[in-house]
Amino acid sequence: MPSIDVCFSPELLHLYELKGKAVVAVDILRATSTMTTAFAHGATQIFPVMQLEECLAFSDKGCLTAAERDGQKAEGFDLGNSPFSYMNGTVKGKDIAITTTNGTRAIRLSEDAEEIIVGSFLNLSTVVNHLKELQLDVIVVCAGWKGNFNLEDTLYAGALAERLEGEFTFANDATLAALYLYRSAKADMFTFLQQSSHVQRLLRLDITKDVAFCLEEDKYNVLPVWKEDRLIDLLAKSAEA
Ligand code: 3SL
Numbered sequence: 001m002p003s004i005d006v007c008f009s010p011e012l013l014h015l016y017e018l019k020g021k022a023v024v025a026v027d028i029l030r031a032t033s034t035m036t037t038a039f040a041h042g043a044t045q046i047f048p049v050m051q052l053e054e055c056l057a058f059s060d061k062g063c064l065t066a067a068e069r070d071g072q073k074a075e076g077f078d079l080g081n082s083p084f085s086y087m088n089g090t091v092k093g094k095d096i097a098i099t100t101t102n103g104t105r106a107i108r109l110s111e112d113a114e115e116i117i118v119g120s121f122l123n124l125s126t127v128v129n130h131l132k133e134l135q136l137d138v139i140v141v142c143a144g145w146k147g148n149f150n151l152e153d154t155l156y157a158g159a160l161a162e163r164l165e166g167e168f169t170f171a172n173d174a175t176l177a178a179l180y181l182y183r184s185a186k187a188d189m190f191t192f193l194q195q196s197s198h199v200q201r202l203l204r205l206d207i208t209k210d211v212a213f214c215l216e217e218d219k220y221n222v223l224p225v226w227k228e229d230r231l232i233d234l235l236a237k238s239a240e241a
Helices: 010-015 031-040 052-061 103-108 121-134 151-164 173-192 197-204 209-214
Strands: 003-007 022-026 045-048 064-069 095-099 115-119 138-142 224-227 230-233
Touching: 003 010, 003 151, 003 173, 022 103, 022 121, 022 151, 031 045, 031 095, 031 103, 031 115, 031 121, 031 224, 031 230, 045 103, 052 064, 052 095, 115 121, 121 151, 138 151, 151 173, 197 209
Parallel strands: 003 138, 022 115, 022 138, 045 095, 064 095
Antiparallel strands: 045 230, 115 224, 224 230
16 A cells, blocks of 8 residues: 655655655645646646746746745746736746745655645645555655745645545654644634734735635646646646647
């Protein structure tokens, strides 16, 4: 039986062996929720990069550029990191290069994995079904905040653990902790997260509706997966060809 483990911060990745395993990279608020939304609204490929300059250079290749630092849209880029700015038709048929404070870093630091899947509550069941088919050991890589633990990514890891229980073993206490936390929160995750650092940070920036949106479950049937140097939606028609 495959196992599921949880890495609470990219800074802890040196403790994990990724080779031959599936990573689910998660940054609920908001990078991986936004990437999920971008694919659901027709984005064709997403290039997650770590540096602002690297991201900006993608505009020469015809990509839209998106950047967030400390919760705010970085100057000079087409898009920020609010899922709502990806819903108005702007990204349909477009490639996007994106850099965010923590989310894109979690993805790029997971490149040793056999497969990297971008997870969010918005595509929770799609990810769960894919993991069941893959039958690889899973490591959920939480983006956290600048190396620190956060609640919202941990809740997502717990949601995965709950749905995979019985078909996957729990590698260690990290998985159990995430599961217990999720069970305490799942009836009302929005209220549970009100005092969390990043919700407070977003509220200070007057970003309010994004939090409730990013906690919606199973809104989209998209499966962003890392291929060579980019993310594609494995369920998109063009990805099947
Ligand atoms: O840290 C990140 O990668 C971002 O998702 C943070 S924010 O929600 O855009 O502030």
